[in-house]
Amino acid sequence: MRHIISILMENESGALSRVAGLFSARGYNIESLTVAPTEDPSLSRMTLVTRGNEDIIEQITKQLNKLIDVVKLIDLADSDHIERELMMVKIKTSEQMRDEIKRMTDIFRGKIIDVAPTTYIVEMTGPSEKLDAFIAAVDPDAIIEVVRSGPTGISRGEKGLYL
Amino acid sequence: MELSGAQILVQSLIDEGVEYIFGYPGGAVLHLYDALFQQEELKHILVRHEQGATHAADGYARATGKPGVVLVTSGPGATNAITGIATAYMDSIPMVVISGQVSLPVIGSDAFQEVDMIGITRPCVKHNYLVKDVTKLAETIKKAFYVATTGRPGPVVVDIPKDITAPHIKVPYKYPKKVSIRSYNPIVTGHKGQIKKAVDLLLSAQKPIIYSGGGVILGEASKELTEFTRILDYPITSTLMGLGAYPGTDKQFIGMLGMHGTYEANMAMHESDVIIAIGARFDDRVTGKLDLFCPFAKIIHIDVDPASISKTVRVDIPIVGEVKPVLEQMIELIKESHKKPHKKTLEPWWNQIEQWRAVKCLEFDRESRLIKPQHVIEQLHEVTRGDAYITSDVGQHQMWAAQYYPFDKPRRWINSGGLGTMGFGLPAAIGVKLAFPDADVACVTGEASIQMCIQELSTALQYKTPIKIINLNNRYMGMVRQWQEFSYESRYSHSYMDTIPEFVKLAEAYGHVGIRIDKPEEVRPALEEAFAMKDRTVFLDIITDRTENVYPMIEAGKGHHDMKLRVALGTSTERELA
Numbered sequence: 001m002r003h004i005i006s007i008l009m010e011n012e013s014g015a016l017s018r019v020a021g022l023f024s025a026r027g028y029n030i031e032s033l034t035v036a037p038t039e040d041p042s043l044s045r046m047t048l049v050t051r052g053n054e055d056i057i058e059q060i061t062k063q064l065n066k067l068i069d070v071v072k073l074i075d076l077a078d079s080d081h082i083e084r085e086l087m088m089v090k091i092k093t094s095e096q097m098r099d100e101i102k103r104m105t106d107i108f109r110g111k112i113i114d115v116a117p118t119t120y121i122v123e124m125t126g127p128s129e130k131l132d133a134f135i136a137a138v139d140p141d142a143i144i145e146v147v148r149s150g151p152t153g154i155s156r157g158e159k160g161l162y163l
Numbered sequence: 164m165e166l167s168g169a170q171i172l173v174q175s176l177i178d179e180g181v182e183y184i185f186g187y188p189g190g191a192v193l194h195l196y197d198a199l200f201q202q203e204e205l206k207h208i209l210v211r212h213e214q215g216a217t218h219a220a221d222g223y224a225r226a227t228g229k230p231g232v233v234l235v236t237s238g239p240g241a242t243n244a245i246t247g248i249a250t251a252y253m254d255s256i257p258m259v260v261i262s263g264q265v266s267l268p269v270i271g272s273d274a275f276q277e278v279d280m281i282g283i284t285r286p287c288v289k290h291n292y293l294v295k296d297v298t299k300l301a302e303t304i305k306k307a308f309y310v311a312t313t314g315r316p317g318p319v320v321v322d323i324p325k326d327i328t329a330p331h332i333k334v335p336y337k338y339p340k341k342v343s344i345r346s347y348n349p350i351v352t353g354h355k356g357q358i359k360k361a362v363d364l365l366l367s368a369q370k371p372i373i374y375s376g377g378g379v380i381l382g383e384a385s386k387e388l389t390e391f392t393r394i395l396d397y398p399i400t401s402t403l404m405g406l407g408a409y410p411g412t413d414k415q416f417i418g419m420l421g422m423h424g425t426y427e428a429n430m431a432m433h434e435s436d437v438i439i440a441i442g443a444r445f446d447d448r449v450t451g452k453l454d455l456f457c458p459f460a461k462i463i464h465i466d467v468d469p470a471s472i473s474k475t476v477r478v479d480i481p482i483v484g485e486v487k488p489v490l491e492q493m494i495e496l497i498k499e500s501h502k503k504p505h506k507k508t509l510e511p512w513w514n515q516i517e518q519w520r521a522v523k524c525l526e527f528d529r530e531s532r533l534i535k536p537q538h539v540i541e542q543l544h545e546v547t548r549g550d551a552y553i554t555s556d557v558g559q560h561q562m563w564a565a566q567y568y569p570f571d572k573p574r575r576w577i578n579s580g581g582l583g584t585m586g587f588g589l590p591a592a593i594g595v596k597l598a599f600p601d602a603d604v605a606c607v608t609g610e611a612s613i614q615m616c617i618q619e620l621s622t623a624l625q626y627k628t629p630i631k632i633i634n635l636n637n638r639y640m641g642m643v644r645q646w647q648e649f650s651y652e653s654r655y656s657h658s659y660m661d662t663i664p665e666f667v668k669l670a671e672a673y674g675h676v677g678i679r680i681d682k683p684e685e686v687r688p689a690l691e692e693a694f695a696m697k698d699r700t701v702f703l704d705i706i707t708d709r710t711e712n713v714y715p716m717i718e719a720g721k722g723h724h725d726m727k728l729r730v731a732l733g734t735s736t737e738r739e740l741a
C-alpha cells in the first residue's frame with residue numbers, strides 16, 4: 001500500500017542524508033521526497049511517499065523515529081488528509097494548438113504562467129492522479145519538460161504534525 | 164575558564180569520568196595530542212592499529228558497562244576505525260569515537276587525509292556529530308556520551324576539524340551537567356497494561372521458556388532476571404550475547420539457543436507454548452528459518468528499542484522499556500498473584516526437557532590422542548575456576564568457548580556476535596585487563612583470527628596488560644572449512660593457509676612468553692603454568708584436532724527441531740579430510 005509519511009526533523013545539514021541513507025541501507029523504496037524548512041527555522045518538514053505491506057511500513061516508521069534528528073512523524077495514510085502536488089509543464093505550442101492547450105489547462109484548473117513564441121508553461125496543483133491525468137490528456141510529442149514536486153500532505157481537523 | 168578546543172575536549176572527557184582513551188595520533192589530531200601530553204588524569208593507550216583502538220575500547224565497555232572512548236586521526240585513521248565502530252554498533256555497545264577532520268575551510272576540497280567520516284559512519288553509528296563551532300564542543304561531547312549510553316546503547320562519532328582544536332583560539336569552558344535532546348527520549352518503564360497481560364499469559368503457560376539476550380547485560384538486569392527465573396521455576400535459554408546474565412551452571416539454564424545452541428534449548432523453544440524474549444532481538448542465527456520458528460508459542464518481547472519488536476518475528480505482547488524496571492514490575496505482579504505456577508503443572512515440561520538433556524549434545528571424544536578444542540575450554544574453565552573474563556575471536560573456537568565455558572556472571576563473556584569480527588579478541592582483552600588488572604583475562608582465538616590484530620601484542624607489552632592467549636590452532640579457518648564440508652562436498656576453497664607463523668617465536672619477538680603443545684595431557688599443565696605467570700602475557704599455541712566440527716548445528720533453512728548432532732558412532736578424528 002501507498003503511504004505518505006510526514007516528518008518533522010532538526011534542520012541540520014546531515015538530517016536529509018540520514019533519512020535517504022536509511023531507505024537505501026534497509027532496502028525500503030522511496031517514491032518521492034520533499035523537504036523544506038518550517039515556520040520554526042530549527043525544524044524542517046519532510047514528506048515521503050513509500051510503498052510496502054504493513055510490516056514494512058511499521059519498520060520504516062520505527063526506524064525513522066529511531067534517527068536522533070527525527071523529532072516527530074505521522075503516517076498520513078492513517079487518517080483523513082489532504083494531498084497536493086505542484087507540477088509545471090513546458091509544452092510545444094504550434095499556432096493551431098494554443099487554444100486546445102488553453103482549454104485543457106482551464107478544465108484542469110491550471111494556469112499558463114509563461115508564454116514564449118513556441119512554448120507555454122502550465123502550472124498545476126492537485127492530487128497526483130489529477131496531474132497524471134493532465135499529462136495523459138496532452139499530446140506526448142508536445143511535452144518538452146515536466147517538473148513535479150512530489151506530493152505533500154496535511155491531515156484534516158485537529159489531528160496533525162506539530163510540536 | 165578559557166580553554167582551547169583541544170583542552171576543552173580533554174577536560175570534557177575528564178569531567179565525563181573517562182579513565183582511558185584508546186588512540187593513535189596523526190596530523191588532524193596533533194593539537195589534541197599536545198593537550199593530552201600536558202595532563203595526567205586521562206590515560207591514553209597507544210595501540211598499533213586504529214582497529215585495535217576501537218576493539219580495546221569496546222572490550223573495556225563490555226566488561227565495565229562504561230562507554231569506551233577512542234581517538235583517531237582523519238582519513239586513514241578514521242577509516243581504520245570503521246570495523247570496530249560497526250562491531251560495537253551491531254552489539255549495541257556504548258562507545259564514543261573522536262575523529263580528527265581536516266580544517267573547516269578545506270572540508271570538501273579533497274584535502275590531504277580528508278574522508279567524509281560523517282557519511283562513511285552514518286550506517287554504523289547510533290549518531291554522529293561534526294563540530295563546526297568550538298563554543299559547542301563541550302555540549303556536543305556531553306550529548307555524544309548521553310546518546311551512546313542511554314536507550315539502546317551504541318557508538319557515537321564526533322568528528323572534529325583541526326581548526327576547532329587550535330591552541331590560540333580560547334573560549335569559556337563549562338561542561339554541562341545534563342543535556343536533553345528534544346528528538347531523543349528513550350522509553351524506560353514499560354506499559355503497565357502490557358506488563359499485566361504478559362504476566363497473566365506467563366502464569367497460564369504449560370510449556371514456558373525464557374529466552375534472554377544481550378539486553379539483560381546491557382541493561383544491568385542480571386539480578387532481576389535471576390530472581391524472575393527462580394520464582395517462576397521456568398527453563399531459561401540465552402543467546403550468545405546474553406551468556407552470563409543468568410548463571411550458566413544453574414540447573415534451570417538449558418544452554419545457548421540457535422544455530423550452535425544445545426539440543427534441549429532449541430527443542431524447548433520449538434515445543435514451547437509461551438516464550439518471553441528479554442533483551443534479545445530474534446537474530447537469524449537464533450531463529451533459523453522464520454516460517455518454522457516456534458510454531459506453537461505465544462510470544463512476549465521486552466526491548467528498549469521499538470524497532471527490535473516484530474522486526475523479524477511477530478510478537479503477541481510487546482513491551483517497550485528497559486529490562487530492569489520491567490522485570491521488577493513483573494516480579495512484583497507474580498509475587499502478588501495467586502495463580503503462581505505449580506510444580507505439578509510444570510513437571511511434564513521439565514521431564515521432557517530432561518529427556519532432551521539426556522541426549523548430551525555437547526559430549527565429545529575424550530579418548531582422542533589429539534587435543535580436542537572442547538577439552539581445552541573445559542580445562543580453561545576449571546583452571547580459572549569459572550571466574551575469568553574470556554574474550555574471543557570469531558569462528559569455531561568462539562562457539563566452543565560459548566558452549567564449554569559456562570559463565571556465571573554477566574560481562575565475563577566478551578565477543579563479537581552481530582558483526583562477527585575476526586581480530587576482536589586480542590585488543591578487547593587488553594581493554595578488559597586495563598579495567599580489571601587483577602582479574603584473569605584470556606582470549607580464546609584461532610590461528611586465522613589472531614593474525615588480524617596480532618600487532619596489539621606490542622600494546623599489551625607497553626601497558627603491562629598480562630593476558631593469556633588460548634590459540635586453538637587447527638590450521639584451518641575452521642568455521643569456513645566446516646561449512647565447506649557440510650555444504651560444498653568438502654571443497655576446502657581457501658580456508659587454510661600454507662604458511663602459519665611460529666607463534667611461540669612471534670610471541671617472544673613481541674616480548675611475551677610462548678608455549679606450544681600438541682598432546683591432550685599437556686593441556687592442563689600448560690594452562691596452569693600460563694595463569695601462574697601473573698605478570699606475563701602468555702601465548703598458548705595449542706595444536707588441536709583439525710577435523711573437529713561444532714555441534715549441534717542448525718543448517719541454513721532449517722528449524723530448531725531439525726538439528727545436526729554429532730554422529731553417535733565414530734568421531735571426526737577418524738574421518739579423512741580431503
Ligand SMILES: Cc1cc2nc3c(=O)[nH]c(=O)nc-3n(C[C@H](O)[C@H](O)[C@H](O)COP(=O)(O)OP(=O)(O)OC[C@H]3O[C@@H](n4cnc5c(N)ncnc54)[C@H](O)[C@@H]3O)c2cc1C
Nearest residue numbers: 376377378382402403421422423442444467486580581583
Ligand atoms: C560464528 C557465529 C555464530 C553464531 N551463532 C549463534 C548461535 O548459535 N546462537 C546465538 O544466540 N547467537 C549466535 N551468534 C550471534 C548472533 O549473530 C547475534 O549476535 C546474537 O544472537 C544476538 O543476540 P541478542 O538477540 O541477545 O541481541 P543483542 O545484539 O545483544 O541485542 C540486544 C537487544 O536488547 C535490546 N536492549 C539493549 N539494552 C536494553 C535494555 N536496557 N533493556 C531492554 N532491551 C535492551 C536491544 O535493543 C537489542 O534488541 C553467532 C555469531 C557468530 C559470529
Ligand SMILES: Cc1ncc(C[n+]2csc(CCOP(=O)(O)OP(=O)(O)O)c2C)c(N)n1
Nearest residue numbers: 558559560585609610611612639640641642
Ligand atoms: C574480518 C573477518 N573476515 C572474514 C570472516 C569470515 N570468517 C568467519 S570464521 C572464519 C575463520 C576463522 O578461523 P580461525 O580464526 O582459525 O578460527 P576457527 O574457526 O578455526 O576456530 C572466517 C574467515 C570474519 N568473520 N571476519
Ligand SMILES: [Mg+2]
Nearest residue numbers: 609610639641
Ligand atoms: Mg583455525
